[in-house]
Amino acid sequence: MKNQSLSIAVVQHDCDENRDHNRAATIAGIREAAGRGARLILLQELYATRYFCQSEACRHFDLSEPIPGPSTDLLSLLAAELQVVIVASLFEKRAAGLYHNTAVVLDVDGSIAGTYRKMHIPDDPGFYEKFYFAPGDSGFTPIDTTLGRLGVLVCWDQWFPEAARLMALAGAELLLYPTAIGWDCNDTDAEQKRQLDAWVTIQRSHAIANAIPVVACNRSGFEADDTQQGPGIQFWGNSFIAGAQGEVLAMAASTPTVLVHELELQRTEQVRRTWPFLRDRRIDAYGDLNKRYRD
Amino acid sequence: MKNQSLSIAVVQHDCDENRDHNRAATIAGIREAAGRGARLILLQELYATRYFCQSEACRHFDLSEPIPGPSTDLLSLLAAELQVVIVASLFEKRAAGLYHNTAVVLDVDGSIAGTYRKMHIPDDPGFYEKFYFAPGDSGFTPIDTTLGRLGVLVCWDQWFPEAARLMALAGAELLLYPTAIGWDCNDTDAEQKRQLDAWVTIQRSHAIANAIPVVACNRSGFEADDTQQGPGIQFWGNSFIAGAQGEVLAMAASTPTVLVHELELQRTEQVRRTWPFLRDRRIDAYGDLNKRYRD
Numbered sequence: 001m002k003n004q005s006l007s008i009a010v011v012q013h014d015c016d017e018n019r020d021h022n023r024a025a026t027i028a029g030i031r032e033a034a035g036r037g038a039r040l041i042l043l044q045e046l047y048a049t050r051y052f053c054q055s056e057a058c059r060h061f062d063l064s065e066p067i068p069g070p071s072t073d074l075l076s077l078l079a080a081e082l083q084v085v086i087v088a089s090l091f092e093k094r095a096a097g098l099y100h101n102t103a104v105v106l107d108v109d110g111s112i113a114g115t116y117r118k119m120h121i122p123d124d125p126g127f128y129e130k131f132y133f134a135p136g137d138s139g140f141t142p143i144d145t146t147l148g149r150l151g152v153l154v155c156w157d158q159w160f161p162e163a164a165r166l167m168a169l170a171g172a173e174l175l176l177y178p179t180a181i182g183w184d185c186n187d188t189d190a191e192q193k194r195q196l197d198a199w200v201t202i203q204r205s206h207a208i209a210n211a212i213p214v215v216a217c218n219r220s221g222f223e224a225d226d227t228q229q230g231p232g233i234q235f236w237g238n239s240f241i242a243g244a245q246g247e248v249l250a251m252a253a254s255t256p257t258v259l260v261h262e263l264e265l266q267r268t269e270q271v272r273r274t275w276p277f278l279r280d281r282r283i284d285a286y287g288d289l290n291k292r293y294r295d
Numbered sequence: 296m297k298n299q300s301l302s303i304a305v306v307q308h309d310c311d312e313n314r315d316h317n318r319a320a321t322i323a324g325i326r327e328a329a330g331r332g333a334r335l336i337l338l339q340e341l342y343a344t345r346y347f348c349q350s351e352a353c354r355h356f357d358l359s360e361p362i363p364g365p366s367t368d369l370l371s372l373l374a375a376e377l378q379v380v381i382v383a384s385l386f387e388k389r390a391a392g393l394y395h396n397t398a399v400v401l402d403v404d405g406s407i408a409g410t411y412r413k414m415h416i417p418d419d420p421g422f423y424e425k426f427y428f429a430p431g432d433s434g435f436t437p438i439d440t441t442l443g444r445l446g447v448l449v450c451w452d453q454w455f456p457e458a459a460r461l462m463a464l465a466g467a468e469l470l471l472y473p474t475a476i477g478w479d480c481n482d483t484d485a486e487q488k489r490q491l492d493a494w495v496t497i498q499r500s501h502a503i504a505n506a507i508p509v510v511a512c513n514r515s516g517f518e519a520d521d522t523q524q525g526p527g528i529q530f531w532g533n534s535f536i537a538g539a540q541g542e543v544l545a546m547a548a549s550t551p552t553v554l555v556h557e558l559e560l561q562r563t564e565q566v567r568r569t570w571p572f573l574r575d576r577r578i579d580a581y582g583d584l585n586k587r588y589r590d
Binding site: 121124160169195208290 | 414415417430434435451454455458460464465490492493499500504540541542569570571572573575576577578580581582584586587588
């Protein structure tokens with residue numbers, strides 16, 4: 001990082017079927033965050049739409065957009081006006097019939113600093129992403145910005161320590177996860193608690209393993225399944241910012257929130273000197289990580 | 296696992312300079328655990344001695360022992376008598392001048408089911424292990440027992456998601472970490488809290504990433520540096536048992552404790568069906584995990 005500290009924000013909000021509403025909520029959140037001093041602003045996964053992956057329907061491909069396109073045009077202007085870096089997650093149309101779940105980074109001058117196409121694609125009831133998104137083909141590559149080298153990943157990636165590690169090994173100075181995750185309302189309270197806790201815990205662990213901050217932005221609100229076949233999803237919010245030892249520095253509840261926190265960037269080097277995990281990795285014995293299973 | 300549930304115990308205790316005292320505490324703990332129904336019993340790292348790695352002194356090599364040797368002879372008899380599996384951590388003398396930090400597993404008939412030689416070796420003030428222990432050369436290989444396939448790792452390994460993943464990919468049904476970790480008494484309360492929390496969090500994350508239980512056994516008590524050069528270590532105990540979603544099922548405080556908990560082993564398959572991380576790993580894109588750094 002070029003700076004000793006960095007004020008970071010996450011913009012967590014509900015989404016409805018009106019993209020103008022959603023974009024207005026996002027823009028208001030970005031303006032609030034910048035007004036409160038944030039320089040790096042993380043949006044939630046697929047910020048402009050409801051989470052359409054609850055069902056498989058070809059019409060939902062109409063929600064996709066190219067990069068550059070309407071979202072990046074809008075966010076570029078805002079980034080330049082406010083002189084902030086914005087990390088946004090889009091439903092990208094790359095070619096006819098080829099779509100990705102893509103994060104795009106707008107630098108402080110409004111230029112596109114880079115994109116990251118989600119590498120790990122989920123598929124389970126209510127989260128039918130393998131229907132919509134081709135797996136990313138550009139690997140785990142951080143994105144350089146005026147504010148530093150960003151390890152941008154997306155949602156399902158957060159469960160894979162490999163993704164976080166590869167970003168850290170490539171010099172990422174923090175990890176950013178736009179996310180859309182929530183509860184199946186049919187699950188018990190105990191199961192819901194375990195799931196939320198697991199989601200926070202594994203992301204904090206990436207901070208710990210790599211001694212870099214982790215920032216997660218998740219949407220809030222209930223969204224029904226528009227086919228009426230599923231129970232809908234109660235997105236749990238709980239966006240958070242964790243420091244280089246995985247300590248939670250700020251966390252939202254389950255309602256719309258703009259969370260702002262000042263990160264101390266020199267902590268990474270301090271922590272890595274005390275707990276030098278990168279020194280001790282057994283790279284001579286990790287070959288089987290490239291296997292599906294060791295059988 | 297052959298069984299639907301498995302009662303597991305950890306034996307956490309203080310150590311002093313008298314090995315007979317330490318072994319007596321361990322044996323009493325094993326007997327208590329077995330009496331309370333435990334079938335798999337995990338001991339703390341280097342259970343028979345003080346944590347001698349606080350300083351570098353050649354005389355400490357006298358504490359090492361061969362495998363089989365005095366500790367395995369003792370523990371074999373106990374395992375067979377009580378019909379339990381015991382996971383013990385020893386200072387192993389492999390050859391003249393060649394020592395390891397080794398976990399040995401005694402099966403219910405008293406036989407040695409296998410050993411694991413610690414792969415990741417720490418070295419930082421108060422934990423001078425690179426002086427004492429050659430890095431393990433037999434990789435991350437689970438150990439088969441009558442009670443199932445055990446992913447036995449040791450202490451510093453707990454910070455490396457790679458180790459946990461490789462054990463899970465080889466079919467480990469749970470992860471076991473004998474540990475010796477504590478606080479530098481010169482650290483602030485806030486730093487001590489962050490360290491303990493990080494230690495719990497990263498181990499819980501291995502349960503989450505792999506959907507298998509994690510069991511950690513750490514020693515308790517204050518041990519002075521016998522060279523008087525360091526501040527000594529307050530070992531923080533807090534041994535714990537976590538389930539397949541990383542949920543903490545049982546946790547000790549910082550005093551000697553025998554912790555017993557019944558694990559439900561069918562949870563792994565249930566959890567992996569809901570969160571199928573093993574299905575979605577991007578093994579085509581993990582090659583650089585075998586690099587020291589991606590520069």
